[in-house]
Amino acid sequence: MTDRRPLLFTLAGIVATLVYFGTAEFIAGAVSATSAPLLILGQTIIPLVPTAMIKTAISVFGTNDKLALVITLVIVGAILGGVIGRIGLHRRALSFVLLIGLGILPVVVLLSTGGTILDTVPALVGVALGCAAYVALIRFSNGTESSARNSVGRDEDFGADNQPGTDRRAFFGLAAGLSAVGMAAIAAGQSASILARNAAGAVTKLVLPRPATSAPKIPAGADFDIEGLTPIMTPNDDFYRIDTALIPPSVDAASWSLHIHGMVEDEVTITMAQLLELPLEEHRVSLTCVSNEVGGDLVGNATWLGYPVRELLKRAGPKKGADMVLSTSDDGFTASTPLEALTDDRASLLAVGMNGEPLPRDHGFPARLVVPGLYGFVSATKWVTELEVTRFADKQAYWTKRGWSTHGPILVASRIDVPRAGVHVSPNKDGQIVTAGMAWAQHVGIAEVRVRIDNGDWHTAELSEELTTDTWRQWRCPFDDLEPGTHTVTVRAVDEDGNVQISERRPAIPGSATGLHDRQFVVD
Numbered sequence: 001m002t003d004r005r006p007l008l009f010t011l012a013g014i015v016a017t018l019v020y021f022g023t024a025e026f027i028a029g030a031v032s033a034t035s036a037p038l039l040i041l042g043q044t045i046i047p048l049v050p051t052a053m054i055k056t057a058i059s060v061f062g063t064n065d066k067l068a069l070v071i072t073l074v075i076v077g078a079i080l081g082g083v084i085g086r087i088g089l090h091r092r093a094l095s096f097v098l099l100i101g102l103g104i105l106p107v108v109v110l111l112s113t114g115g116t117i118l119d120t121v122p123a124l125v126g127v128a129l130g131c132a133a134y135v136a137l138i139r140f141s142n143g144t145e146s147s148a149r150n151s152v153g154r155d156e157d158f159g160a161d162n163q164p165g166t167d168r169r170a171f172f173g174l175a176a177g178l179s180a181v182g183m184a185a186i187a188a189g190q191s192a193s194i195l196a197r198n199a200a201g202a203v204t205k206l207v208l209p210r211p212a213t214s215a216p217k218i219p220a221g222a223d224f225d226i227e228g229l230t231p232i233m234t235p236n237d238d239f240y241r242i243d244t245a246l247i248p249p250s251v252d253a254a255s256w257s258l259h260i261h262g263m264v265e266d267e268v269t270i271t272m273a274q275l276l277e278l279p280l281e282e283h284r285v286s287l288t289c290v291s292n293e294v295g296g297d298l299v300g301n302a303t304w305l306g307y308p309v310r311e312l313l314k315r316a317g318p319k320k321g322a323d324m325v326l327s328t329s330d331d332g333f334t335a336s337t338p339l340e341a342l343t344d345d346r347a348s349l350l351a352v353g354m355n356g357e358p359l360p361r362d363h364g365f366p367a368r369l370v371v372p373g374l375y376g377f378v379s380a381t382k383w384v385t386e387l388e389v390t391r392f393a394d395k396q397a398y399w400t401k402r403g404w405s406t407h408g409p410i411l412v413a414s415r416i417d418v419p420r421a422g423v424h425v426s427p428n429k430d431g432q433i434v435t436a437g438m439a440w441a442q443h444v445g446i447a448e449v450r451v452r453i454d455n456g457d458w459h460t461a462e463l464s465e466e467l468t469t470d471t472w473r474q475w476r477c478p479f480d481d482l483e484p485g486t487h488t489v490t491v492r493a494v495d496e497d498g499n500v501q502i503s504e505r506r507p508a509i510p511g512s513a514t515g516l517h518d519r520q521f522v523v524d
C-alpha cells in the first residue's frame with residue numbers, strides 16, 4: 001500500500017490556506033476593508049510587478065485585472081500552503097512556523113504602513129483558524145495510513161487510536177467542507193468590502209456649487225451622431241479607468257485637504273469647504289492614457305469643474321529654479337508635471353466635478369488634477385492630497401521610476417470607429433460607404449485628418465466642430481466608388497503645429513505607442 005500521507009498533508013495545507021484567507025477576508029469585509037490580507041498583499045505586489053506585466057494584465061483582463069490579481073494571490077497562497085502542509089509530514093514544528101509566519105506577513109506590512117492594532121484582527125484570527133484546520137486534518141490523515149512512521153519531530157499521537165476507513169472519509173469530508181466554507185467566505189468578504197465602499201461613497205456625497213464660469217453649450221456640429229461613432233462627451237460610467245489602486249481609495253471629502261509645499265514662499269493648505277467657496281470653472285478636456293494602443297479606447301472627454309491650479313500655486317509662490325510639481329495621491333501614487341503646464345494659461349484644474357456630478361470614486365473623489373496636453377500618468381493624479389513644488393533633477397514620479405518618460409506630452413493621434421473591424425457594409429442611399437472616428441492632440445488642436453482606402457490617395461476628412469483645442473474631435477470621410485470585396489481603411493491626423501501623426505509602429509513605453517490605425521471591412 002502506497003503512503004498517501006504526503007498527499008493528505010499537502011491537501012491539509014491547501015485547506016488551511018483557504019480557511020485563513022476566508023476567515024480574514026470575511027472579518028475584514030465586516031470590519032474594515034483595508035485590513036484584508038488579499039488587499040494588503042495585492043497593493044504591496046502591484047508596485048513590484050514589472051510594468052510590461054501590468055500592461056499585459058490590463059490588456060488581457062481589462063477592468064477585471066484586479067479580480068484576476070486576487071484570484072492569482074489565492075492560487076499562489078494555496079500552492080505555498082500545500083508545500084508547507086507537505087513539509088509538516090516530517091517537520092511538524094517547521095510547518096507551523098511557516099504557516100504562522102506567512103499568515104501574519106500582511107499584518108507586518110500593514111503595521112509598517114500605518115495600520116492600527118484593530119486592523120491586525122482579521123489576519124490573526126485567520127492564522128488561528130487556518131492552523132486549527134491543519135491540525136484537525138492531519139489528525140485524521142494520520143489515522144488513514146499506519147505506514148511510514150519514520151518521521152522526525154512528528155507528534156506520534158495524532159489520530160493514533162482512530163480507524164483508517166472512517167478517518168479517510170472524515171478527512172475528505174472535513175477538507176471539502178472547510179474548502180467550500182473558506183472559498184465562500186473569501187467571496188463574501190470581497191463583496192462585503194465592495195458594498196461597504198459603496199455605502200461610504202453615499203455618506204460622503206458632495207454638493208457642488210454652481211460654476212462661476214460655465215463651459216459653453218455644446219454646438220450641434222460637435223457631434224456627427226453616426227451609429228457606432230464614439231460620442232463627443234463621454235458619460236462617467238463609460239470613462240476609461242486606469243490606476244494602480246486595487247480598490248479605489250475611499251477619501252472622506254470632509255477631512256480631505258490639499259497641501260502645497262516644497263520650493264515655495266508659503267506653504268498652502270486648502271480644505272474642501274474652502275475649495276468649494278472659490279470661483280470654480282468648468283472646462284472640457286480629453287484625458288488620454290500613455291498606455292493606449294494604436295486604435296485603443298483609453299481616452300475620454302469630460303466637462304470638469306474645478307479651480308485653476310495656477311491660482312493655487314500663485315498663493316504658494318514657487319521659488320526660482322523649480323521646474324516640476326510632484327503630485328501625490330492618498331494611496332501614494334505620484335505624478336511629475338512640468339511646472340509650466342500648471343502655471344501657464346491652460347485649463348489645468350484641481351477638479352471636483354465630472355460631467356455635472358462630484359467625481360466618481362473611480363475617477364478620484366473628492367479631488368483630482370486635470371492638465372490639458374499631458375498624458376494622465378504625469379498629470380491627472382486622482383485622490384490628490386499633495387503638491388510638492390520641486391525639480392525634475394531632484395524627484396521622480398511613480399511611472400518614471402519604472403521606465404516611462406518624465407514629461408509626457410500627448411502625441412497627435414487618430415482612430416477609426418466606423419465601420420467596425422471585419423463587418424460587411426453596403427453603400428448608403430447616396431451610394432457611399434462612410435468611415436468615421438476620433439482624433440486628438442490636446443492643447444494643440446487637430447488641424448486635419450486624412451483617410452486612405454487600401455493604398456490609394458489620402459482624402460481629407462470632415463471634422464466635427466471643435467469644442468476647444470483641449471478636446472478630441474470626430475472625423476468622417478465618405479467614399480463613393482468602393483468595389484465589392486475587402487478593403488483596408490487607414491487614418492492619419494495632423495495637429496495645429498503641423499505635426500503629422502507618426503506612422504512608425506512603436507510600443508507604448510516610454511512615451512506612448514505610435515503608428516497609424518487601420519482596419520479591414522468588406523463591401524457587399
Ligand SMILES: Nc1nc2c(c(=O)[nH]1)N[C@H]1C(S)=C(S)[C@@H](COP(=O)(O)O)O[C@H]1N2
Nearest residue numbers: 240241242243244289329333376377380382
Ligand atoms: N492616484 C492615482 N492617480 C492616477 C493614476 C493612478 O494610478 N493613481 N493613474 C493615472 C493614469 S496613468 C491615467 S491615464 C489617469 C486615468 O484617469 P481615469 O482613470 O479617471 O480615466 O489617471 C492618472 N491618475
Ligand SMILES: [Mo]
Nearest residue numbers: 289290376377
Ligand atoms: Mo495612463
